[in-house]
Amino acid sequence: MPDPDAIYLAEDARDRRDALAAASLLATSGPHRVPWDRSEATFASDWLALADRAYRWLRNRASLVAVAVSIIPGTPYPEGTTPVTTTFNLADTDEVVFSLTGLDAKGATVPLPPGFSAAWSLADPDSTGAVLTPSADNTTAALSAGVPDSNLMVSTVVTITSADGSTTTLNGAEAVVVQAGDAVTVGIVPGTPTPEAPPATA
Numbered sequence: 604m605p606d607p608d609a610i611y612l613a614e615d616a617r618d619r620r621d622a623l624a625a626a627s628l629l630a631t632s633g634p635h636r637v638p639w640d641r642s643e644a645t646f647a648s649d650w651l652a653l654a655d656r657a658y659r660w661l662r663n664r665a666s667l668v669a670v671a672v673s674i675i676p677g678t679p680y681p682e683g684t685t686p687v688t689t690t691f692n693l694a695d696t697d698e699v700v701f702s703l704t705g706l707d708a709k710g711a712t713v714p715l716p717p718g719f720s721a722a723w724s725l726a727d728p729d730s731t732g733a734v735l736t737p738s739a740d741n742t743t744a745a746l747s748a749g750v751p752d753s754n755l756m757v758s759t760v761v762t763i764t765s766a767d768g769s770t771t772t773l774n775g776a777e778a779v780v781v782q783a784g785d786a787v788t789v790g791i792v793p794g795t796p797t798p799e800a801p802p803a804t805a
Contacts, residue, residue, distance in 0.1 A: 610710050610711045614709060614711055618661040618662060619658060621657070622654045622658035622661060625657040626653035626654035626657055671706040671773055671775065672705060672706065672715075672761050672773045672774060672775030673704050673706050673712070674701045674702075674703065674775050674776065674777035675701065675702050675704055676699050677699055677700040677701065677702065693746070693779060693780065693781050694748065694781075694783070694784035694785075695748045695749065695781050695782065695783055695784055696748065697748050697784075698747040699745070700743050700745045701743060701744050701745075701746065701757060703715060703721060703743070703761065705773070716763055719742075719762065719763045719764075720762045721737075721760070721761045721762075722759065722760045723735060723737045723741065723744045723757070725746070725755065725756070725757055725758075726754075726755065726757075727749075728754055729752075731752065732750065732754070732779075733746050733747060733779065744757070744759075746779065748781045750781070751781050751782055751783045752781045753780045753781075755778070755779040755780070755781065756776055756777070756779065757776065757777045758774070758776045758777075759774070759775050759776075760772060760773075761773045761774075761775070
């Protein structure tokens with residue numbers, strides 16, 4: 604899957620270039636024309652103001668409205684301790700906090716609007732792989748690992764209420780694999796019993 608941050612930065616850079624190009628056209632013609640007899644500083648200021656307006660218009664277009672939800676795993680850390688910096692690997696002694704971000708129609712990350720509500724769920728067929736605990740405001744959820752399991756799915760349904768009272772529902776999901784951690788003790792494993800050999804005869 605393409606990196607959402609890289610997609611966002613590429614789209615943002617293109618919008619900035621388009622805004623500067625639009626400002627150049629607006630500054631030389633039409634009702635927004637900037638007179639050439641102004642000082643260089645004044646002309647540059649007016650031209651950049653046009654570019655800024657064009658950029659803000661581009662960044663508010665419909666394609667940048669969140670249409671999906673991505674669940675972002677935080678840094679796992681041993682249960683009952685404070686977070687530590689580690690490589691992401693949900694060992695069976697770890698827990699991790701998931702937060703939410705919006706994804707626009709092109710997969711770029713965009714903020715979810717204030718006041719959204721989220722309903723979290725965990726698909727855990729045998730109920731031993733993990734425990735999911737949403738925060739009080741449901742904007743995040745902590746996942747505490749159980750026993751090793753490769754068949755877990757964290758899901759969320761986000762509801763966004765507009766000013767006119769209409770609602771939009773977005774869905775997101777993240778697959779989770781709980782892996783066994785490093786050995787901390789030794790288990791003695793018996794083999795298969797076999798009959799003793801008969802005693803040797805003289």
